[in-house]
Amino acid sequence: MKKHTDAGKNIVLDIRGQICPACLMITLRELNSNKDKLKNEKARLVVKTDHRDATRTIPGAASAMGYSVSVLQRDRYYEITLEYGK
Amino acid sequence: MSGLEKIGKTDPRLGNEKLKRYIRDKVNHLLSVMGTKPLGREELDDNTLLELDPIGIIALSFEQILEHQKETNRRLTVAKDQLQAVFDTVGVCISIIDEDMRIVNCNEKQKELLVSVNTEVIGKHCYEIYCGKDSPSLDCPAVETLATGRPVFIREVKKKNRHFQIVTSPMKDAEGQVTGAIEVSMDVTEKKKVEELMRQAEKLTAIGLLAGGIAHELNNPLGNILGYATLLLKDGESALGAGQREKLEIIVEQAKKGSEIIRGLLDFSRQSVPAFQNILINDIIRKTVRTLQNRLACQGIKLDTALAEGLTVRADPRKIELVFLNLILNSIQAFEGMDRKGKAISVRAAREGDLIQVKIADNGPGIPEDILPNIFDPFFTTKPVGKGAGLGLSICSGVVREHKGSIHATSEPGEGTEFTVCLPAPAGVKGRNGKEDICSGSL
Ligand SMILES: Nc1ncnc2c1ncn2[C@@H]1O[C@H](COP(=O)(O)OP(=O)(O)OP(=O)(O)O)[C@@H](O)[C@H]1O
Ligand SMILES: [Mg+2]
Numbered sequence: 001m002k003k004h005t006d007a008g009k010n011i012v013l014d015i016r017g018q019i020c021p022a023c024l025m026i027t028l029r030e031l032n033s034n035k036d037k038l039k040n041e042k043a044r045l046v047v048k049t050d051h052r053d054a055t056r057t058i059p060g061a062a063s064a065m066g067y068s069v070s071v072l073q074r075d076r077y078y079e080i081t082l083e084y085g086k
Numbered sequence: 087m088s089g090l091e092k093i094g095k096t097d098p099r100l101g102n103e104k105l106k107r108y109i110r111d112k113v114n115h116l117l118s119v120m121g122t123k124p125l126g127r128e129e130l131d132d133n134t135l136l137e138l139d140p141i142g143i144i145a146l147s148f149e150q151i152l153e154h155q156k157e158t159n160r161r162l163t164v165a166k167d168q169l170q171a172v173f174d175t176v177g178v179c180i181s182i183i184d185e186d187m188r189i190v191n192c193n194e195k196q197k198e199l200l201v202s203v204n205t206e207v208i209g210k211h212c213y214e215i216y217c218g219k220d221s222p223s224l225d226c227p228a229v230e231t232l233a234t235g236r237p238v239f240i241r242e243v244k245k246k247n248r249h250f251q252i253v254t255s256p257m258k259d260a261e262g263q264v265t266g267a268i269e270v271s272m273d274v275t276e277k278k279k280v281e282e283l284m285r286q287a288e289k290l291t292a293i294g295l296l297a298g299g300i301a302h303e304l305n306n307p308l309g310n311i312l313g314y315a316t317l318l319l320k321d322g323e324s325a326l327g328a329g330q331r332e333k334l335e336i337i338v339e340q341a342k343k344g345s346e347i348i349r350g351l352l353d354f355s356r357q358s359v360p361a362f363q364n365i366l367i368n369d370i371i372r373k374t375v376r377t378l379q380n381r382l383a384c385q386g387i388k389l390d391t392a393l394a395e396g397l398t399v400r401a402d403p404r405k406i407e408l409v410f411l412n413l414i415l416n417s418i419q420a421f422e423g424m425d426r427k428g429k430a431i432s433v434r435a436a437r438e439g440d441l442i443q444v445k446i447a448d449n450g451p452g453i454p455e456d457i458l459p460n461i462f463d464p465f466f467t468t469k470p471v472g473k474g475a476g477l478g479l480s481i482c483s484g485v486v487r488e489h490k491g492s493i494h495a496t497s498e499p500g501e502g503t504e505f506t507v508c509l510p511a512p513a514g515v516k517g518r519n520g521k522e523d524i525c526s527g528s529l
Contacts, residue, residue, distance in 0.1 A: 021129065022129060022130050022131075022134045022138060022140075023129065024117075024122065024125060024129065025130065025134070025138050025140050025143055026138075028143045028144065028146075028147045029138070029143045031147065031150065032143060032146040032147060032149075032150065035150060051129070053126070053128075053129055054129075056123060057117075057122045057123060057125065057129070058122075060120065060121040060122040060123070061117065061120045061121065061122040061147065063121070064120045064121050064151050064154070065120075065147055065150040065151050065154055066150065066151075066153075066154030066157070066158075
């Protein structure tokens with residue numbers, strides 16, 4: 001798992017290529033630990049994963065917490081962007 | 087005993103399995119509460135299950151869900167308050183009713199205009215509360231909207247003595263079924279009054295032009311008739327027989343009456359320009375009363391005055407006198423043929439804010455409600471032909487309007503009639519001490 005913050009204040013979480021990715025749990029954990037940044041500084045959490053299931057589990061949970069979710073299908077992976085509010 | 091304690095009581099290895107199953111079940115249960123489908127083993131294997139502490143993560147996520155809910159609630163409350171304020175302060179009546187025509191909600195304006203104070207409305211039938219009926223009327227727009235699911239507009243309907251324009255729109259559920267109706271009513275009572283006044287003013291202008299023209303034309307021949315008849319009377323002093331004299335006198339009298347009517351018409355069509363000056367209203371009232379003294383005495387009518395002193399108006403005295411003369415004459419004429427003891431007319435003058443108010447009231451027969459709206463119309467009269475031209479009050483209203491004042495009548499049939507003339511007090515002119523002494527008298 002790789003994690004970095006890019007120039008545009010995005011927190012990028014790369015969990016591609018993992019056997020058991022636990023995508024949802026890791027995403028939720030990041031949403032929790034970066035709560036202030038995401039809410040007050042309008043940062044975005046970008047999750048890159050090659051597990052299709054994640055695109056079905058993350059949106060429901062994240063939107064209950066007040067995040068808007070957009071899913072982009074890239075070449076060989078999915079890019080899920082979470083943003084508070086909107 | 088909690089689930090976890092129970093697990094600890096059995097074989098530790100088995101317990102580990104059970105513990106993992108327990109955590110997985112709980113995690114999936116909590117996720118389903120969050121709105122996410124359960125996770126399979128490939129997304130949450132046994133190791134991660136124990137390492138990641140998913141229940142702890144979900145607990146923190148629930149904290150965010152709660153915060154989000156609170157924030158959403160707060161926003162909803164603000165939005166609701168804003169909507170309620172709009173609902174209540176918008177200038178139209180709004181009412182929401184269900185399929186059975188029971189009131190679900192209504193705004194303040196609706197209550198103000200159509201609901202008696204302290205009446206509970208929610209759950210009551212709208213036709214009962216708003217229309218005072220025990221079933222909906224045939225042309226009720228809400229009935230039609232509930233039946234057809236389409237909006238209905240009604241140009242005008244009378245409810246509780248006010249006039250309304252109404253639009254009803256359907257409320258539908260997700261399946262498109264009509265579940266109720268929203269009724270929006272606009273009070274057009276005042277608008278109607280203004281329209282009525284405009285209509286009358288237009289009529290007055292048109293008739294005024296016509297009448298003024300005719301009056302001018304008639305003035306000459308009538309003057310000739312009067313002149314020659316008077317000449318004949320003088321010249322033929324000795325030559326005329328008594329019967330002929332009498333007939334000539336009738337001609338003179340009738341010709342005079344004719345020219346009076348013509349003067350009235352000219353006044354009415356405002357072809358004589360008012361000569362404004364600051365005058366004491368009481369001087370005019372007293373002068374008018376003096377003119378009529380004889381007639382009042384003859385008919386046994388008592389006239390009382392209650393006049394506040396020092397009331398100044400800016401007016402044309404001749405024209406204002408004409409107004410009072412017409413009003414008092416009408417009262418006198420109303421008593422005619424009336425067998426009544428204590429016939430009385432009262433004239434009161436007082437200052438009301440920026441206005442000088444003169445009230446002329448009698449205890450005569452009163453004016454039937456159905457003709458009250460017409461009495462200021464030109465040529466409207468209930469008097470027999472030759473008695474009244476029906477011009478008196480329309481002249482009064484013309485004159486008063488010229489003075490930027492107003493005139494209106496209230497009447498209780500069988501009890502009497504009261505006319506109120508309001509004239510603007512000229513700026514800066516006050517009664518002594520700002521307050522007037524009332525001076526009363528009677529005739
Ligand atoms: N004080 C009153 N009491 C009862 N009815 C009145 C009174 N004043 C006016 N009216 C009614 O209003 C009608 C209109 O009055 P208005 O003065 O305009 O005409 P008129 O008196 O009939 O005729 P004219 O004034 O031209 O001689 C009267 O015919 C009468 O029916
Ligand atoms: Mg009259």
